[in-house]
Amino acid sequence: MRADAERSRRRILDAARDVFLERGLDAPLDLIVRRAGVGPATLYRRYADREALVRDLTGDLLSRLEAAAHQAAREEGDAYAAVRRFVHAAADLRMGAVIPVLLEGLVVDQKLIESRTRTSGALDDLIHAAHESGRLRPEVGAGDLILLSIRLSRPLPGGLSRLDADGTLLHRHLDLALDGLTTQAAPAPAPAPGEPLTFADLVAAADRPNATD
Template identity: 45%
Template sequence: MTAVAHCAKTGKQGPSPRLRADALRNRERIIAAAREMVMEFGAEVPLDEIARRAGVGNATLYRHFPDRLELIHHVTLSVMSRTADRAESALAEEPDAFQALRRFVHDAVEERIGALCPMLSDSIDRDRPDLLAARERLEAAIEAVMGAARDSGQLRADIAVGDLMVALTQLTRPLPGSGCMDFDRFVHRHLQLFLDGLQAPARSELPGSAATFEDLRRRG
């Protein structure tokens, strides 16, 4: 029995065809442009503007992503996957645990992780299996970086991963439409100040309790 006949008999879809190199490049350009524009203008940025920035036609965008929610879904996957890559690389390659945390925080800015909140607040399906898997991998990678810094005695004990993610979002996401064209030149400077405040021993007692990923999900 051929693979096509088997799929027809079982009702299962066959594997998705592999994209040609030029089609894959177009897809990646669209995702990168969407990530940047959501960061700058919010999740409702017009799709034709995304296509224009990506250097592709509208038809090419819709061929890869039939609607806005599908595009936002794949941009979210991309941000999570690339940010997890950064965390895992920092932990594996940096001999000093707090330096690995520093490297990850600065790298996460380059991946536009601040765009995750507006994308996840859009009406995407957060329970899609690929999104759940990407989120679990990202959470585990960031927990590992912070855990290593904490175990080394360099990260203050009253900080959890939710605190880090909230701070990253606040420090890296200008208000959409605010015209902060030079905003990026301040980000790494302010992140360095933030990171200095994370180091042990703590210079003050923080109000409230440390925020976890679970806390962030409950508030989402």
């Protein structure tokens, strides 16, 4: 692949991620093109349709997340620290942009499914170890962590997005959520309501037939 083509691809994927985050997966491709600073033809030449673009982006992000999961397991001695690191990495990647794709049945691509399986397996291992270590609250599951990372990494509405242009605030708030807002001296927190949310719960929710409205 020619160098300039690869450069365009990168710019388009980066722009697509941001636009999908802000406007959802059905955002106008025009916006992506404009944000990427390329001509419309450059996008349409590479991607036959929206789905092709979404799939390429999903693969790109997922493979990076998979790498992050393994790296966290490998490089962090403490099990809870590894979970923490994974959550921060998922937020940095802005997995929220493509989470619906990863969870919904739409994914036909075999490569994607395998990567997803490996990644969620790695995450389960991290969490299991953290539970064993006694550091991670038992009522917290993989789904809770993923949702936390998605919710905190979505761009803020309106002018507020400027508040966190570089992501400092995102990591600050992730840290606060991971550790809690209360001081150490506080009495034991009441157990959070509900059951631990698993990865499978997310998939199940996303898979139910869509009521379009």
